[in-house]
Amino acid sequence: MAASIGATLIRRKLREPVRVFCRYRYKKKWASSVVGAPAPRLALQFCDVTYGAQLGGLWPSVRAALLSEQKYGALINKFSSVEAVTRGLRSLNAADFLQKAPLTSGLTCYTFPRGDISRFPAARSGTLGLLDYYLLDASSLLPVLALDVQPDHRVLDLCAAPGGKTLALLMEDCRFLAANDASLSRCKRLHRVLQSYIPGNLRTEGRLRLTTLDGTDWPEDSIYDRVLVDAPCTTDRHSLLEEENNIFHRARTRERQSLPLLQSRLLLSGLRAVAPGGDVVYSTCTLSALQNECVVERVLGLAASEYGVHAEIQDLRGFREMFRQTFTFHLDTRLGELVLPQLSANHGPLYLCKIRRVR
């Protein structure tokens, strides 16, 4: 009885219009002046309890990495002077981690070898006035690679800002890309990123569409070949290190606690927007099983029972093998794959799960 009341409540909540929190509507300085424990300390207490239990003996090394400087990758802008840029990066002893991967990807991303904590210089603008690379956590390209975008695909990036993965999707060839984000200020950032990296004609010729919509109430059904749901989450690294805009701030407790619901609604939208036979990749940058595999599990059940959308999880173990020289994967994830931060390769956390809509 209790279980069925719970399930009914979840179903009802998934149908209710979502409350878009103010921070997603306009830019606001978060009250770092409010008295109380600093948000990063609250985040650390939470992580020690939750991830200590979830990761067991792995947690101390993951914790040390999360509290240390993150490792970046340089995603090459294929619209810049690629040869000169890559020559410069090779001279720094960086290498393209995708070079040996048996994938048909248009992406090139340079990283420093394991154990090397060098940093990339800031990107520079080339002859066309476009920046030559975009610095990001190299593991955040995995969701884009797992989507396996093909030139005839229509792709939806449901939570796109500030745009690292949108840029990567544009470096892959696709017929049409719809990039969306509910936050107006973050959409403006996305727009600036695209202006700095993508030639004007490609931005205006109808191959790319930018929208600022609530992704939980997506108006298009069953039309995309690929959908990326890179969901808002507790962004563990940021929460452990930065006071500003920290979701562990006491004033944001309700927002934090409702993240799994928001994530579920976004993933459900993604599954409805993709056409049968198409794939959705759900990703986050948290280690939290509640925000990762629990969301996937719950949404697969609800999509089938409430909307007649049947979907299956795709095995990414081969994919994990392909990249195990560069990233440290958790070998015990129930569904999907999880990149664990480690001091020798301080990427992640990054969770991804690939889901195919079968009907």
Ligand SMILES: C[S@@+](CC[C@H](N)C(=O)[O-])C[C@H]1O[C@@H](n2cnc3c(N)ncnc32)[C@H](O)[C@@H]1O
């Ligand atoms: C993890 S970030 C996305 C990062 C982005 N994919 C990238 O690679 O740069 C999550 C994004 O979800 C957006 N978001 C939050 N709620 C949303 C909603 N209801 N619909 C669409 N986007 C939403 C946030 O504004 C935020 O930009």
